[in-house]
Amino acid sequence: MAKPEYYYGVHSVESLLELEPERVLTLFTLKGRDDQRLQRILQLAEPFGISVQKASRDSLEKLAGLPFHQGVVAAVRAHPTLNEKDLDDLLEQNPDALLLALDQVTDPHNLGACIRTAAAMGVQAVIVPRDRSASLTPTARKVAAGGAEKVAFIQVTNLARTLAHIKDQHHMRVVGTMLDEKALPIQKFDFTGAVTIVMGAEDTGLRPITQGQCDQTVYIPMAGNLQSLNVSVAAGMALYEACRQRNLV
Structure with a gap:
């Protein structure tokens, strides 16, 4: 049996209990805590x-790996890792899907924030x-605040090759x-x-091999002097524009 994963934080654990x-x-809760959120x-x-x-508190910190557990940690049966085959199945069922691809975004906080926005x-x-x-570490799941249970998280061997495949086989347009x-x-x-929509890390941007799979590139017009945004902020702005055009908001 695979080792359990550990979810922590009120939003993350609550969403998991609602959906899966x-x-x-096992739930581990902080001794002495008995507030409304925990009762829920x-x-x-x-x-x-x-x-x-x-x-x-020390035991929860060891389970979570961080002190910011909000007094609740869940030991969870590990989810199978989704891959290219799962992506094909998803696109067969959702031919007009909106996807977010992240090119070498290595900060779990940024990943979690992107997933949270993607779910919204x-x-x-x-x-x-x-x-x-x-990857979907406990930290990324906590920052995602339940979004990781609502959006498929797919890890692929070669991102550029995957983009080429979904363009060819599923007629997707790729915008970087x-x-x-x-x-x-x-x-x-x-x-x-x-x-x-493909986003790169804020320090390196999209790799040339990823750029080569983009049908179009776009930028976010800004009134200030800064020319770059944190990737999770930029993802939020790009996804909101996509959502607006698709009449979802």
């Missing part, structure tokens, strides 16, 4: 007979390369966010239909 309670093995979590767990154990904006899947990229001579203001791009 069958995966929760315990009420969600009760019908499924989930074991609840009281734990010290109706994205069907977040795609990352298996190497040189953040970067400022070059061919880039359009983001509001000028048509985000309706099957589209994948």
Whole structure:
């Protein structure tokens, strides 16, 4: 049996109990905590007979790996890792899907924030390369605040090859966010239909091999003097524009 994963934080654990309670093995809660948010979590767990154990702050910190656990940690049956085959299946079922691809975004906080925004904006899947990229660590899940249970998280061996495949086999358009001579203001791009938005890390941007798979590049017009944004902020702005055009907001 695979080792359990550990979810921590009120939003993350609450969302898991609402969407996939069958995966929760044990809840660990802080000794002495008995507030309304914790009671809500315990009420969600009760019908499924989930074991609840009281734990010290130090014990919770060891389980979570960080001190910011908000007094609740869940030991969870590990989810199968989704891959290229799962992406094909998803696109067969959602031919007009909106996807977000992240090119070598290595900070789990940024990954979690991107996933949270993706869930809010109706994205069907977040795609990352298996190497040189953040994965769904407990930190990323906590920052995602439940979004990781609502959006497919797909790890692929080669991002550029995957983009080429979904363009060829699923007729998706791939739009990359970067400022070059061919880039359009983001509001000028048509985000309706099957589209994948590709974001790069804020320090390195999109790799040339990834740029080569983009049908179009776009940029976010800014009134200030800064020319770059944190990737999770830029993802939020790009996804909101896509969501607006697709009449989802």
